[in-house]
Amino acid sequence: AELRFTVWTGNEAHLAMLNGIAESFKEKHPDVTVRYETIPAGDYTQKLTFQLAGGNPPDAGWMMEDAASTFANAGVLEDLAPALNAAEGYDLADFSEPAMGLWTADDKVWGVPFSTSPFVIFYNKDMFDSAGLEDPLALAEKGKWDMDKFQEVAKALTEANGKWGFEFKDGQGYDTRIMHALMPPIRAYGGDVWSNGECGFDKPEAVAAVQQLHDMVFTDKSIVPPGENGDYFSGNAAMTINQISRASLMPDAGFNWGIAPLPTGPGGEAPVIGQAAIVVFAAGRQKELAAEFVAHMTNEANVAEMAQFFPPARNSVLSSEAFTASNKLIPAEQMEIVGDAIAKGSVLPSHERSPQLLAAMKPRVDALWRADANVEEALKAVCAAIQPQL
Amino acid sequence: MSSLTLRNLQKRFGRVEVIRGVDLDVADGEFVVFVGPSGCGKSTLLRMISGLEDVTDGELRIGDRVVNEVQPAKRGVAMVFQSYALYPHLNVRDNMGFGLKVRKVPGPERERRVAEAAALLKLDALLERFPRELSGGQRQRVAIGRAIVGHPDVFLFDEPLSNLDAELRVHMRSEIAALHKRLGNTMIYVTHDQVEAMTLADKIVVLRDGLVEQVGSPRELYERPDNIFVAQFIGSPKMNILPAASAAGFGAQPAGTASVGIRPEHLSIVAPDRGQLSGKVVITEYTGASSLLHVALDSGETCLVVIDGDSPEADARVGLVAASKDLHHFGADGRAQRNLHG
Amino acid sequence: MSSLTLRNLQKRFGRVEVIRGVDLDVADGEFVVFVGPSGCGKSTLLRMISGLEDVTDGELRIGDRVVNEVQPAKRGVAMVFQSYALYPHLNVRDNMGFGLKVRKVPGPERERRVAEAAALLKLDALLERFPRELSGGQRQRVAIGRAIVGHPDVFLFDEPLSNLDAELRVHMRSEIAALHKRLGNTMIYVTHDQVEAMTLADKIVVLRDGLVEQVGSPRELYERPDNIFVAQFIGSPKMNILPAASAAGFGAQPAGTASVGIRPEHLSIVAPDRGQLSGKVVITEYTGASSLLHVALDSGETCLVVIDGDSPEADARVGLVAASKDLHHFGADGRAQRNLHG
């Protein structure tokens, strides 16, 4: 039999590793092969929808956090609990509880996270040096790495280097990555975008956080503004926010770099985590087999294996030496930052109507990113737009 | 074998009656020409015979077979189109051989028949050319050649010369006459050029509004037209028609004569006082061999006169005379009065 | 005022010389016709006069003004196109008034002039119609009307009748002649129909390959063509040209004569033994008023003969005679030998 398994990576190293796991599955099921189908990340959820609605469902696949609730609620995901519980030596409780939050409901398990990747600050060490500034990692160690400091260094970097001080995730903070741009500061200020069916954008914490970003973009001009490209990886911005998987780009970048935790704020430390899980589709023809494969893929050995690319959610793996040493690009002490963040952080918000929410937010957030925007008004408008959907 | 019979043949397009009951017998080997004003139904009639238009009513026989519902290709007729309709993507040889090929005539036989037709039409040297590389007259010959190779019983021509210039037209006309002589097939030929009709036909059919006006040899039509329409249609410049009163000077008229016809070439100019009629020259048109005079008669009508020699000046007064055998008398209904000399 | 003078006029399109030096004087009020085979440059010459083509070299005068560089609209000429070029979206009134409107002639004056032209051309009843609702002859009149309203000094016509059927052509021809008589303007008229040329022209200009072959009155060209080209171009059916040797029977020839021309209408049929030449009738074409005989001479050439009365049967042997005044002698270069009777 053949299992179709959709992923969004086309990276050869990733695929080699995944194929290795499929190979080891043959010990139990010699006749089963796994075919990984790459769907580009940008269209992943969309295409998956078409495959499901179009009657051509894969058996299993990766799923991003923002789609989790939508898919679970539409009933297209298979409950994995029976298969996981039945698997030999499989300890579901080993997964950190916050990491599983999104994927469990009552005693059903809709997916098993394979990548629980906190957001960190990537910085260009050379630029900090030439501006004569302490780098974020050093600041963080001294406990001085907070939002105000962040604004200050960004401004100083911009002035010193003639490049931008900070770039949102992949430069897409104004369109496809709104949440990645807004969430970290709002959390740092102790707010949230929504919770329990209530919009959090217009709460004072969120307003203050966004106001600060807005100032940085339009007053300090230290953040790459909308409509411009100031690519961190090409050396056009001194800092960016991203997940550690992005470190793979750094060897080509040609400058010294490092990673640091997100700046703290009035709300204290608030690491933000992006997540992806493995799910089985209810419409698939080989659900049991697929579920069994998921159990295999997420057993302790394989999670440790995958940790070289994807930060794990298994406590046992996280605490191991193997994890801090797993990423060849990142020194162990910086890797600890990651582990720390995974343990303390919270996952990006999700919602069963997240496509609608995002679409409803988008135009109002666009209005926010104007030089003359009134941040509070704009955020009120965001809430007005999304409240009915919540 | 290849005679042709039309019995009360009719054709309607939607509610428009185009052919309104035509009876005609064409003998084997006869050369029949259809003439008539534009839109009278010449082409339609021809196309009905060929099978390109279906017959609304009546009976159409080729030989002794009713062919109303027989497919065009199976009627044993061949058609030469006004535009020649040569296949532009085939060379002369293939154009001529196309019909044989479609009918699955074997290669060597096909070759033979194409060669035969090409020889007959002096097309041997042109067999490899494409239609666009041919002159008008050559194209016309290829079109005929294409018709010949099928050994049809009946040839149909729809204004085959109207796309040629005047000189070539005269030449091809005689070639067609020669061809008919050689092949001896039944031929039906549509034209609106009455010189062509006169010179080619054994029998002319004059059509008007979907009806036959007169059938006869060229000489019959020229000399004894059945009615004013035929009289004016045949002959160029066309016959002068004068009211009986104005033509009284020409002499006695049969009872019931309403108008008198006289062809321009049958009038002669004499001194004003010696003419049977008299009038004033309005315009003289010199054409070299002859001149055409427009004479305003004293009775008010204008009369055309063709004369050979020198013509009088414009505005000169002249007399006109005609031989009484050249006069045509018509009744009030336009039909010829035959009792006097007919 | 409105005479016209061309001095060594030339026109090149790219490297192709189309008009290769034309000299011509047209008097005020003269009716000049350009004839010549297709592609000889008739239209080009006319368009140069109108200003639609610019002059490559030479001088063009209208009246006593050099107009080489004058804009078309300011030359005082009006043109009637072969296609009539009536604006399809304007009715007859607006078509005729268009030129006045763009020249900002005030409304009432415009109305008056259009009405005047319409009356002259009997178009009154048609003023509200659109070109597509007119017959060929009516369109032609509108095109002339459009030219008239501008009160031009010179009228230019480019084959204005070639789109009409034969009968209408004859009719419109005489209308144009009448118009010229009434208006008295200078008119230049292009045609390839030599009957038109003969009947309309005061003066015919025969063109060939961008050069003038002969200029003269119709009668001059018919009776005394300068060369074989003109001799064969003017007259229909065209002049028979026989090698001097074959034509010896007609009598003495001037020294240097290479060929002898004789028009078909100048030959008469006599008994074979009494003819100056003799031959065999190949085809006779009866056309009513006259017949056209194709006679194969004993010397091998084919000769056309037009006769009036009854014609001999095909294959009959006949003799041919001609009056010596009707013979044309040409040298080896094709030029007429004028020393004998000319």
Place this chain on the structure above:
Amino acid sequence: MGSLTQSQLRLVKQVCWTISLCIVAIPFVFPFLWMISSGLKGPLEIFGQPSLIPTSFRWNNYVEVFNYQPFARQYFNSLYIAVTVTALTLFISSLAGYALARLRFAGAALVALFLVSALMVPEEVTIIPNFFLIRWLGLSDTHWPLILLPVFGPQGIVGTFLMRQYFLALPKELEEAGKMDGLSRFGIWWRIALPMSRPALAAVAIITFLNSWNLFLEPLIFISSLEKFTLPLALSNFTDPYGSPLWHLQLAATTLAVVPILIVYLMAQRQIIESFALSGVKG
């Protein structure tokens, strides 16, 4: 000015015209130049100071394009789908156009009216039911919908009408000659009508090919496997595993997608314009 002759004046005017045309042409040409140039730059340089000439030519981009995803395969997909669609459309629409133009039968006007109304309906209107239809036929994630929908959708109808217009204007005699020669109706269509309607066929082919070549919505919806992608999808798919665009590859690939078509167009431009003129696209 007074001393200028007409022909000199014309020359001056022509020069002015040409210069203004050149100016108007800038926004048409520039994107191509920029695309070609950027496709040869490194990822960093694209974001650097704008310049049309790359500091160093990264031909390697063109190699990477093929390593990144099965670009050759995708290129081929686009090509074969466009060719298939074009061939099918030509076949079907010329048959239907011929029948509408040439054959007399009751209901011809009705059929024509019926079809023409389809021209006004955007594909977006029917895309959802077609999505289910394709799913029901089991053709999801195959190339079939990319072939069937354009051929039978409004685009195919446009073809039918172009063909009909052309056949209407074509002299009937040739076909009648064929009939007299004993050709069947199909034979007349195939051996006479089609060879004579090359300009119309060319116009339909061009329009259809371009339409298929640029089809975006349908592949977006129906195709999910990478190796079944068509070019427009593939082009928007040069992102790294985390969803960020790889501009240099995208632009190199875009160049690869555009330039061949442009070259073909350049070679065929005269025929293209003529075929539009002759085929009565003017309506």
Place this chain on the structure above:
Amino acid sequence: MTARGERAPWLTLKMREAMEAWLFLSPTLVGFLIFFVGPLFAVVWYSLTEWNLLSQQTTFVGLDNYDDALLRNPDFWQVVRNSIVFAIGLVPLNMALALGLALALSRRFPGVIFFRTVFFAPVVTSAVAWAIVWKFLLQGEAGFVNQMLAGIGISGPNWLREPDWAMVAVIVTRVIKMVGLNMILYIAALQAIPRDYEAAARLEGASNWQIFRMIIWPLLGPTTLVIMVITTIGSFKVFDHIYLMTGGGPENGTLVLAFYIYQQGFQFFDVGYASALAMIMFVIVMALTIVQLALRRRDT
């Protein structure tokens, strides 16, 4: 006598022809019924249901979807407005430019082929490529367009980030992309106008402008109508261009109907609502086309 070629008595020539006609039409008609007429009726049905694409649950809700679209959803009217603004901006600009270029390029002069190719080239370029390139050229300050504008002393807007300018940008780039096709159609039409009309008018003293205004333009009427209808329909169908250039933003400033239908149906999985939108779009396009055809009928 000979039985050669006698027909089957039951099949007249006329019946045979009709049969052949239906045979020739059958591939088109069958496909058309399956992939066009059927779906069109299906859309009507879907629009009366609530239908989740992902869960495939269907409930009949009557006219609720229309009610939602027309009365309750504030975005809807903006989307309609955007579509209309897009059309009103694009159609005249496209047609005027197409006509201008066609007039300039309809006669032969050295370089005419080059220019025709240049103006037609974007037509053969995939929309994806076009959008990608223009997105770059239209960047805020670093973009080429604004750099050029800066060169002549104009400080350009942040094209794709300001709703009104973004609309301008998508319209203009779309016009540049598509104008070549209309240009060719106009060239073909111009070449079909006999040159004699122009010559006659020139002889009568008309200026270039008068010739255009009084002769050429009226004669182009039928072509203009056809172009107007296709361009208008095309402007309502535009999807890929918007999807790729702005994704409907900023502030929904370029969210047009076709894109909105896609979003509702395939991103929000709301098939019923999307179908109702499709029906509304259908009605709008039909109405516009009929109006345009009626206008034309009136002035001939």
